[in-house]
Amino acid sequence: MRIALDAMGGDFAPQAVIEGAILAKSSLPADVEILLIGREATIREHLAKHNVSPSLFGIINADEVIEMGEHPTKALTQKPNSSIAVGFGLLKAGKADAFCSAGNTGAMLVGAMFSIKAIEGVMRPAIAGYVPKEDGRTGIILDVGANADCKPEVLNQFGELGSLYAQYVLGIEKPKVALMNLGEEEQKGTMLTQATYQLLKANTKINFVGNIEGRDMFNDKADVVVADGFTGNVILKMAESIYEIMHARGIKTDSFFDQMNYEAIGGSPIIGVNGNVIIGHGVSSPLAVTNMLRQAQQMVTADIHTKIKNALNEHSS
Known part of the structure; x- marks a missing residue:
């Protein structure tokens, strides 16, 4: 299981996000891999501050960041290499089973709707x-x-x-x-x-x-x-x-x-899209990030978006 995490999203990112990922790593099942998305050099720097080996995480470079006050649609279009855009790209490609971010809520909603899209019938x-x-x-x-x-x-x-x-x-x-x-x-x-x-x-x-x-x-x-x-x-x-x-x-x-x-x-899950997406609070602390990752693991285990898709197919047939 791979859970992608926007390392640059949130008022206290990347420090709080990376600390939360470190905390979660010790409590999540061993088969859960956390993918940290963001500026690679910055991520590695923060991991080094905590004496944590980068090998414990997957690190996906994303040079751009969508700031909290930016217009969601414009930002996703103008910043294709942002941590949010890259996160949805991984989810859409099946390279991640869930995507979590405490970043721009509007960008997360727009990204979900235009990348992995709504489940048919929703x-x-x-x-x-x-x-x-x-x-x-x-x-x-x-x-x-x-x-x-x-x-x-x-x-x-x-x-x-x-x-x-x-x-x-x-x-x-x-x-x-x-x-x-x-x-x-x-x-x-x-x-x-x-x-x-x-x-x-x-x-x-x-x-x-x-x-x-x-x-x-x-x-x-x-x-x-x-x-x-x-x-x-x-x-x-x-x-x-x-x-x-x-x-x-x-x-x-x-x-x-x-x-x-x-x-x-x-965090709060987006229900009704073709993937597991959780939006965290903008002021997310390390504990909040840890619990957001745990929630993502529960959603992936439950395979909830597939259950919704199957239920809607049954009702329409």
Whole structure:
């Protein structure tokens, strides 16, 4: 198994990224090879600082870097030898089984859509966020930022994509799918959520349990929460801020609140594309990078994109 990692992506790259890769190397299975993509001389310099042999990693040279503030489409076109572009090239060519980056989120989305492309039948790939549950389990919410405006049909498919991910990656049998809304009743919400409710209700491919409110986000009512990218992103960022505020005020946390720390998960997968892609937080620390790589290993092991492709083929036949 080969996991490609953008060594130049993130506010604290390359130092934090390479430190995270070193940490991950000792905890991942022996058959997992980490490919560090970026300026080779810089990568080797940072490995030497930690007295780590370059032979422990695959090093792929990429002279260019897409900065955080650059326009995604223009940057990918103008910088074909950037670490993000090279990473997607490896993924497309089958020379990597997953690609992770804490770099420019827009470039990661554009790269996924135009390089490995959406799985046939997927209307809009989604970014998923992990949701800690009070009982110790983990659920997901999608979308959390890729699609701010959605049609009911797209949200309905998010329910299917999320259900497959929860089943095969998180190991949840018959995941409960719910629609985030401003009330539990069927007739509540906007025109979008009301129309989406009817599609989800009639969808025999998922275990739809109805609407949930924001207060139900962390309980056991749902394993998969469906939302448009605008709503999902607000929820995700608010959850992250709870941990940050508690940490800043010196409030003792526990295992539940610790899962709201972005470092604990490491990144957000893009679901619905022909490959395993994870977008890390821009301020990713070494621990966050380590957990992003672990998440990538889980996705590759589950072969989730193939499972989604097969499921959509079955439904269309």
